[in-house]
Amino acid sequence: MIHRIPHCSHWGAYTLLVEDGRILGAEPLPEDPAPSDIIHSVAEWANPERRVLRPMIREGWLARREGSDRRGRGNERFMAVPWDEALDLVATEIARVAETHGNASIFAGSYGWTSCGRFHHASSLLKRMLNLAGGFTGHVDTYSIAAGPVILRHVLGDDRACSGQASTLDDIAAHTETLVVFGAMSPRTAQIEAGGIGAHYLTGYLRQIADRGVRVVHVSPLRDDLPDWLGAEWWPIRPNTDAALMLGLAGEIVAAGRQDAGFLARCTSGSAEFLAYLRGEPDGQRKDAAWAAGITGLPADAIRGLALRLVDSRSMITVSWALQRAHHGEQPFWGALGLAAVAGQIGLSGGGVGYGYGSLGGVGAPFALGRSPGMSQGVRPIDSFIPVARISDMLLNPGAPFTYQGETRTYPDTRLVYWAGGNPFHHHQDLNRLSEAWTRPETIIVQDPMWTATARRADIVLPASTSIERNDLAGNKRCDLILAMRQAITPLGQARSDFDIFDALAQRLDVGPAFNEGRDEMGWIRHLYEESRTYALQAHDFAMPDFETFWGRGHAPVPVQRNYIYLEEFRADPDGHALATESGRIVLGSRTLARLGHDDCPPHPAWLPPAEWLGKAGADELHLISHQPRGRLHSQLESAAASMADKRDGREQLRLNPADAQARGIADGATVRLWNARGACLATATLCADTARGVAVLPTGAWLTPAAEGPELSGNPNVLTLDIGSSAFGQGCSAHTCLIRVAPHAGDNRDPMRTYQSQLADLLPDLEDPL
Numbered sequence: 135m136i137h138r139i140p141h142c143s144h145w146g147a148y149t150l151l152v153e154d155g156r157i158l159g160a161e162p163l164p165e166d167p168a169p170s171d172i173i174h175s176v177a178e179w180a181n182p183e184r185r186v187l188r189p190m191i192r193e194g195w196l197a198r199r200e201g202s203d204r205r206g207r208g209n210e211r212f213m214a215v216p217w218d219e220a221l222d223l224v225a226t227e228i229a230r231v232a233e234t235h236g237n238a239s240i241f242a243g244s245y246g247w248t249s250c251g252r253f254h255h256a257s258s259l260l261k262r263m264l265n266l267a268g269g270f271t272g273h274v275d276t277y278s279i280a281a282g283p284v285i286l287r288h289v290l291g292d293d294r295a296c297s298g299q300a301s302t303l304d305d306i307a308a309h310t311e312t313l314v315v316f317g318a319m320s321p322r323t324a325q326i327e328a329g330g331i332g333a334h335y336l337t338g339y340l341r342q343i344a345d346r347g348v349r350v351v352h353v354s355p356l357r358d359d360l361p362d363w364l365g366a367e368w369w370p371i372r373p374n375t376d377a378a379l380m381l382g383l384a385g386e387i388v389a390a391g392r393q394d395a396g397f398l399a400r401c402t403s404g405s406a407e408f409l410a411y412l413r414g415e416p417d418g419q420r421k422d423a424a425w426a427a428g429i430t431g432l433p434a435d436a437i438r439g440l441a442l443r444l445v446d447s448r449s450m451i452t453v454s455w456a457l458q459r460a461h462h463g464e465q466p467f468w469g470a471l472g473l474a475a476v477a478g479q480i481g482l483s484g485g486g487v488g489y490g491y492g493s494l495g496g497v498g499a500p501f502a503l504g505r506s507p508g509m510s511q512g513v514r515p516i517d518s519f520i521p522v523a524r525i526s527d528m529l530l531n532p533g534a535p536f537t538y539q540g541e542t543r544t545y546p547d548t549r550l551v552y553w554a555g556g557n558p559f560h561h562h563q564d565l566n567r568l569s570e571a572w573t574r575p576e577t578i579i580v581q582d583p584m585w586t587a588t589a590r591r592a593d594i595v596l597p598a599s600t601s602i603e604r605n606d607l608a609g610n611k612r613c614d615l616i617l618a619m620r621q622a623i624t625p626l627g628q629a630r631s632d633f634d635i636f637d638a639l640a641q642r643l644d645v646g647p648a649f650n651e652g653r654d655e656m657g658w659i660r661h662l663y664e665e666s667r668t669y670a671l672q673a674h675d676f677a678m679p680d681f682e683t684f685w686g687r688g689h690a691p692v693p694v695q696r697n698y699i700y701l702e703e704f705r706a707d708p709d710g711h712a713l714a715t716e717s718g719r720i721v722l723g724s725r726t727l728a729r730l731g732h733d734d735c736p737p738h739p740a741w742l743p744p745a746e747w748l749g750k751a752g753a754d755e756l757h758l759i760s761h762q763p764r765g766r767l768h769s770q771l772e773s774a775a776a777s778m779a780d781k782r783d784g785r786e787q788l789r790l791n792p793a794d795a796q797a798r799g800i801a802d803g804a805t806v807r808l809w810n811a812r813g814a815c816l817a818t819a820t821l822c823a824d825t826a827r828g829v830a831v832l833p834t835g836a837w838l839t840p841a842a843e844g845p846e847l848s849g850n851p852n853v854l855t856l857d858i859g860s861s862a863f864g865q866g867c868s869a870h871t872c873l874i875r876v877a878p879h880a881g882d883n884r885d886p887m888r889t890y891q892s893q894l895a896d897l898l899p900d901l902e903d904p905l
């Protein structure tokens with residue numbers, strides 16, 4: 135008999151068809167107008183090949199504990215140990231480090247997307263457990279957005295405009311006349327939403343925009359960052375130069391005397407300083423179309439024409455999250471705000487600025503007003519953190535100072551790293567530098583279902599079950615449903631759920647009752663649902679179904695906000711709705727940043743050349759964009775069908791403009807080597823005229839497969855990317871700031887996946903019964 139099991143992942147909700155403990159297939163939610171094909175990859179979780187099936191400990195660590203040779207990580211074999219022994223060792227190690235070095239020496243920032251379940255959420259549970267046991271060093275912001283929210287919190291008072299609460303897309307689709315898209319609005323990225331998604335709405339809104347004949351200007355190095363049927367004008371900008379275009383547009387408006395002086399006076403602070411910069415008063419350089427053309431590689435006439443159109447029509451400026459994942463990534467976010475303010479469009483229906491539309495599927499969709507289900511992390515007993523992407527800096531420089539949001543702090547002396555549900559050897563930049571940093575801590579614990587590159591480099595590996603092997607629920611503030619995630623199959627090998635693992639550790643650390651509050655898995659899921667249901671009724675008079683109905687049906691609606699116009703009330707009454715900024719207004723000239731005096735984050739929106747870009751490149755260098763992969767989520771389900779469909783000869787595809795390929799003697803389908811001073815990898819070249827000249831594109835997420843000598847084999851861009859903070863203020867990751875060289879490669883043509891598996895087999899003990 136076939137069982138139909140409702141389930142959900144970050145890429146959507148679906149029904150799993152299960153017979154005799156085997157997954158036969160997945161069906162999308164009927165209500166979803168644009169389901170993701172990654173749902174069909176989920177069955178791959180049941181494939182034992184890449185799964186961690188038992189607790190494992192590196193031999194050298196088992197023998198010598200904190201005195202082990204840490205360069206053995208990733209090279210030395212593992213030994214299988216019983217669960218009780220592994221849990222005893224982990225708990226003892228946490229207690230030892232806390233007692234000997236203090237809790238700040240435990241790094242449990244543990245960044246990562248894990249599964250979408252809100253109850254078994256791995257890093258939340260890790261933090262909940264450690265907060266009860268004295269605390270840990272955590273992280274702030276995310277790899278997705280850091281420079282962006284830091285600058286927006288300062289100049290808009292909060293980061294709602296980039297976390298899904300700018301104007302909703304229904305308003306834009308109905309009222310915008312000129313839409314300028316910086317980066318993407320792509321179904322590729324909108325497949326995904328953190329914490330799950332019921333229906334994918336982006337394509338529907340874009341269809342409305344196309345049907346209304348809205349003029350769309352698309353500023354991006356990649357033409358297919360927008361669907362071709364939208365009929366957008368493509369402006370193939372040089373990567374990382376968008377702030378110059380924004381300032382050039384604003385400068386043209388000001389030079390024509392067309393700025394909205396009333397709006398600037400009523401609703402902004404520091405505009406005099408910003409306008410002086412646009413006029414070139416401090417530096418003798420007018421920020422106009424000709425100036426912007428020289429930096430961006432775009433034609434000056436087109437820039438001039440667009441500038442006045444932004445004032446003369448209802449105009450909306452959207453900026454992808456990608457633009458702030460770069461050196462000086464604060465500037466395109468602040469620059470877009472400055473441009474929209476000069477154009478006087480903020481707070482109007484169909485006008486203004488918004489960030490991250492389509493970067494996730496829920497950004498711009500109606501947003502939830504209720505309380506999303508989620509496990510409390512408890513109260514933090516110690517205040518120790520790093521900006522999320524400063525992990526290598528922290529491990530390499532204990533005690534060194536760093537700045538963040540105007541504060542100066544010091545890096546802790548990290549002795550123990552505990553990572554649950556994230557893959558830093560996927561997500562971090564300059565992985566060769568991270569490899570060196572990774573030799574510093576005494577002990578590294580990784581909890582993951584998969585033998586990821588990170589798990590391979592751990593001392594203790596705890597096998598977590600995947601979401602289909604347990605019960606959970608999904609939902610978040612950008613989703614109009616709460617979704618059931620019912621168990622479909624039994625756990626593989628000896629895998630345990632994240633809650634069971636942390637509950638067992640909490641008992642050993644003598645904080646068990648406070649950790650589990652006397653509830654088991656179904657008790658918690660019911661409790662979290664009821665919290666959301668009660669809140670919806672009390673705060674919004676919205677009746678959600680009872681738990682049994684929700685669990686049987688697989689989803690329940692939550693109250694949502696539609697047709698939202700960001701800053702509408704503020705525009706109407708700036709005193710009555712003052713922003714939480716230094717002036718209560720939109721900050722275009724910042725007293726705080728003037729006082730801080732950071733060279734790399736000046737007191738007004740500015741163009742600052744990044745550390746690496748085409749304006750300062752050797753003739754044979756290309757700008758590498760390492761964007762999100764279409765057929766998977768980051769490194770997850772990398773070997774499943776949707777992900778494999780985008781590989782070529784087992785490697786990731788490197789997209790190049792045909793002229794750039796020809797100049798290097800690279801044919802379509804050729805194996806190529808990519809390199810810079812930081813590292814090298816292989817990829818398969820794909821020639822594509824939708825890629826701007828001078829730009830190379832390699833998606834993220836291929837499983838890191840270093841060869842003994844020579845380039846990494848799978849096409850992992852993070853062996854090449856740059857590991858510096860966006861600025862002293864924001865400290866975001868700078869993944870999209872990276873120059874490389876590319877050439878045909880004649881040498882090692884080993885299959886990356888087979889090589890990964892054989893490298894893994896060399897590390898694992900021969901077990902009679904691996905399951």
Ligand SMILES: Nc1nc2c(c(=O)[nH]1)N[C@H]1C(S)=C(S)[C@@H](COP(=O)(O)OP(=O)(O)OC[C@H]3O[C@@H](n4cnc5c(=O)[nH]c(N)nc54)[C@H](O)[C@@H]3O)O[C@H]1N2
Nearest residue numbers: 246247248249277278555556557561598760768769770869
């Ligand atoms: N060059 C470059 N690098 C980038 C980016 C870029 O644009 N360019 N983008 C960055 C961005 S935006 C992000 S968000 C990061 C993403 O970086 P990550 O979030 O680290 O990437 P994932 O591959 O999603 O890693 C999630 C891990 O959780 C594990 N997992 C899944 N389910 C469970 C579970 O139920 N329990 C446990 N314990 N583990 C589970 C998976 O096996 C996987 O190892 O990458 C960043 N890196």
Ligand SMILES: Nc1nc2c(c(=O)[nH]1)N[C@H]1C(S)=C(S)[C@@H](COP(=O)(O)OP(=O)(O)OC[C@H]3O[C@@H](n4cnc5c(=O)[nH]c(N)nc54)[C@H](O)[C@@H]3O)O[C@H]1N2
Nearest residue numbers: 278317323326354356373374454455456493761762767768
């Ligand atoms: N299929 C799939 N979807 C995903 C994810 C995934 O792993 N797979 N990850 C999710 C996550 S965690 C996040 S944070 C979001 C990220 O969402 P985004 O940041 O929006 O996505 P990216 O693919 O990194 O970048 C989008 C586009 O920005 C453009 N771009 C890059 N640099 C520049 C620049 O300097 N100027 C201009 N004008 N354009 C530039 C590139 O052409 C790129 O294709 O995606 C989410 N969606």
Ligand SMILES: [Mo]
Nearest residue numbers: 276277278279
């Ligand atoms: Mo992200």
